[in-house]
Amino acid sequence: MAKVLMKGNEVIAEAAVHAGCKYLFSYPITPQSELVAYMAKRLPEVGGLFLQAESEVAAINMVYGAASAGVRVMTSSSSPGISLKQEGISYLVGSELPAVIVNVMRGGPGLGSIQPAQGDYFQATKGGGHGDYNIPVYAPATLQEIVDLMAEAFDVADRYRTPVYILGDGMLGQMMEPVEFKEAVDYEPTPKEWATTGTRGDGAPKVVNSLRLDPADLEEHNNHLQAKYRQIMENEVKYEEYLTEDAEYIIVAYGTVARIAKNAIKTARSNGYKVGMIRPITLWPFPQKPFTATRDQVKAYLTVEMSAGQMVEDVRLAVNGRKPVEFYGRTGGMVPTQEAIYKKIVEIAGGDQ
Amino acid sequence: MELVFAKTKGLSDKASHYCPGCTHGIIHRLVAEVLEEMDVLEDTVGVASVGCSVLSYEYINCDMTQAAHGRAPAVATGLKRVLPENRLVFTYQGDGDLASIGMGEIVHAAARGENITVIFVNNAIYGMTGGQMAPTSLIGQKTATSPFGRDQQIQGSPIRVSEMLATLDGAAYIERVSTHDVANVTKAKRAIRKAFETQKNRQGFSMVELLSTCSTNWGLDPVESLGWVKENMLPVYPLGVYKDSTGGK
Numbered sequence: 001m002a003k004v005l006m007k008g009n010e011v012i013a014e015a016a017v018h019a020g021c022k023y024l025f026s027y028p029i030t031p032q033s034e035l036v037a038y039m040a041k042r043l044p045e046v047g048g049l050f051l052q053a054e055s056e057v058a059a060i061n062m063v064y065g066a067a068s069a070g071v072r073v074m075t076s077s078s079s080p081g082i083s084l085k086q087e088g089i090s091y092l093v094g095s096e097l098p099a100v101i102v103n104v105m106r107g108g109p110g111l112g113s114i115q116p117a118q119g120d121y122f123q124a125t126k127g128g129g130h131g132d133y134n135i136p137v138y139a140p141a142t143l144q145e146i147v148d149l150m151a152e153a154f155d156v157a158d159r160y161r162t163p164v165y166i167l168g169d170g171m172l173g174q175m176m177e178p179v180e181f182k183e184a185v186d187y188e189p190t191p192k193e194w195a196t197t198g199t200r201g202d203g204a205p206k207v208v209n210s211l212r213l214d215p216a217d218l219e220e221h222n223n224h225l226q227a228k229y230r231q232i233m234e235n236e237v238k239y240e241e242y243l244t245e246d247a248e249y250i251i252v253a254y255g256t257v258a259r260i261a262k263n264a265i266k267t268a269r270s271n272g273y274k275v276g277m278i279r280p281i282t283l284w285p286f287p288q289k290p291f292t293a294t295r296d297q298v299k300a301y302l303t304v305e306m307s308a309g310q311m312v313e314d315v316r317l318a319v320n321g322r323k324p325v326e327f328y329g330r331t332g333g334m335v336p337t338q339e340a341i342y343k344k345i346v347e348i349a350g351g352d353q
Numbered sequence: 354m355e356l357v358f359a360k361t362k363g364l365s366d367k368a369s370h371y372c373p374g375c376t377h378g379i380i381h382r383l384v385a386e387v388l389e390e391m392d393v394l395e396d397t398v399g400v401a402s403v404g405c406s407v408l409s410y411e412y413i414n415c416d417m418t419q420a421a422h423g424r425a426p427a428v429a430t431g432l433k434r435v436l437p438e439n440r441l442v443f444t445y446q447g448d449g450d451l452a453s454i455g456m457g458e459i460v461h462a463a464a465r466g467e468n469i470t471v472i473f474v475n476n477a478i479y480g481m482t483g484g485q486m487a488p489t490s491l492i493g494q495k496t497a498t499s500p501f502g503r504d505q506q507i508q509g510s511p512i513r514v515s516e517m518l519a520t521l522d523g524a525a526y527i528e529r530v531s532t533h534d535v536a537n538v539t540k541a542k543r544a545i546r547k548a549f550e551t552q553k554n555r556q557g558f559s560m561v562e563l564l565s566t567c568s569t570n571w572g573l574d575p576v577e578s579l580g581w582v583k584e585n586m587l588p589v590y591p592l593g594v595y596k597d598s599t600g601g602k
């Protein structure tokens with residue numbers, strides 16, 4: 001198909017439609033508003049439905065209901081709204097219901113700002129709601145990558161019966177880029193024999209539920225979830241390596257920040273600094289291999305984030321004390337410049353200022 | 354011998370956990386009988402809520418989804434909007450779940466005219482957590498969290514949910530019934546049937562509020578509890594049809 005120029009939020013929406021998602025339950029919030037407006041027009045064309053919920057809390061619970069009926073379903077929001085959804089997300093996990101949750105991150109805490117940020121990394125990758133759990137988190141860096149990851153996000157959700165995050169930021173949601181959608185593929189639906197759709201023709205009543213009053217039962221269920229997470233860690237890790245082969249310094253960044261970091265790396269390379277980048281595409285499961293493969297060769301890592309330092313903790317765990325892990329971050333909607341990142345590289349390399 | 358009563362296929366064989374004197378058992382039976390008599394048990398998905406009736410998914414013989422506290426109408430909305438048109442969806446909620454933490458969800462489900470049926474069990478107290486004050490507790494009612502009796506100056510007044518939701522255009526059928534004697538139980542069953550028929554005929558939001566007991570947390574025996582409903586709850590929560598835009602179908 002030909003390339004089309006689209007806005008990030010609309011790309012997220014259209015990519016979901018291409019992935020076979022016909023249902024979106026959301027509440028308006030900046031900077032993801034174009035997504036819901038697009039879906040309000042688009043979903044009726046494919047026989048689906050956008051329903052504007054009365055709250056973020058209601059939206060995630062409508063998702064819970066639709067997911068328990070076995071359909072592909074999505075909700076979208078931005079940071080404060082995602083906080084409100086945490087209860088429902090924990091229930092989705094407990095009841096093992098597949099769904100895709102889009103977070104177009106903005107500055108926080110509190111009402112914060114409507115400018116891009118990456119301050120929800122902890123919330124997305126370390127559980128977020130109550131109870132022991134993890135959720136696969138995809139962090140696209142370009143609009144084309146949103147298209148490429150969306151079908152996978154829905155597939156992973158269905159295959160592992162888990163909610164999945166698409167974690168972007170306000171910049172990704174608001175920018176325009178040319179994207180190419182592959183021909184709409186009829187996805188092979190994962191059989192959902194557990195879905196509550198009425199028992200007519202399919203035997204005994206089914207129950208979708210996260211309550212397990214017997215502690216031994218609940219522990220067994222939690223062990224089952226953990227076994228599932230080990231499988232996801234084994235099979236679903238995604239990352240990009242950029243110029244790491246001969247790198248003495250490696251920048252670690254995800255999402256839009258990785259694109260800015262790439263420009264800083266180009267400048268550094270042209271000035272004789274051997275710098276590369278590891279870009280985690282799945283933030284959970286966090287890629288370990290590119291760190292074990294490079295930590296003997298490099299002198300230091302530099303994590304760059306639009307936060308006060310969140311992913312840097314996972315980088316430190318992966319590097320495991322073998323090399324210094326430096327950090328550079330901006331918060332509140334301020335975006336790191338390539339000049340500032342370059343300056344930080346030079347500083348770490350002990351070069352001329 | 355002539356068979357005069359048989360347990361409905363709509364209930365499982367599992368013994369319930371409800372206290373002696375509690376009317377949840379009666380209300381479960383009425384819902385199950387109606388679904389069986391309408392021959393829709395296999396076409397129905399129920400949504401269990403949080404409270405004493407959280408385990409209703411073990412007792413009612415149809416597909417069941419368990420919802421977070423207060424969120425049953427949102428979960429039911431998600432189910433109803435994606436299931437085939439002939440599927441029926443109901444929620445089973447208590448007064449803490451529906452009228453306190455879930456007030457937003459119930460109001461908006463009714464306002465949207467969500468084509469679901471709500472079974473609202475009002476016993477004026479939180480049962481499962483040990484007898485705390487509910488939004489429906491009566492003025493003067495002593496509970497674990499209103500030990501001196503509910504004081505209007507401090508805790509406000511009871512909420513009349515049926516009257517409130519009846520003001521919304523999306524509500525098609527709303528009736529308040531009681532379970533304190535046989536005649537009223539019979540009326541309650543008729544109301545539940547009417548509510549499910551409203552949904553089956555795609556006429557919009559339907560709700561039956563059922564006045565119910567909590568012997569354990571009221572500190573009364575089962576017979577006294579039924580009397581307490583009659584003497585104390587009926588004057589505050591008058592029975593009757595509050596909304597019927599179904600055209601008498």
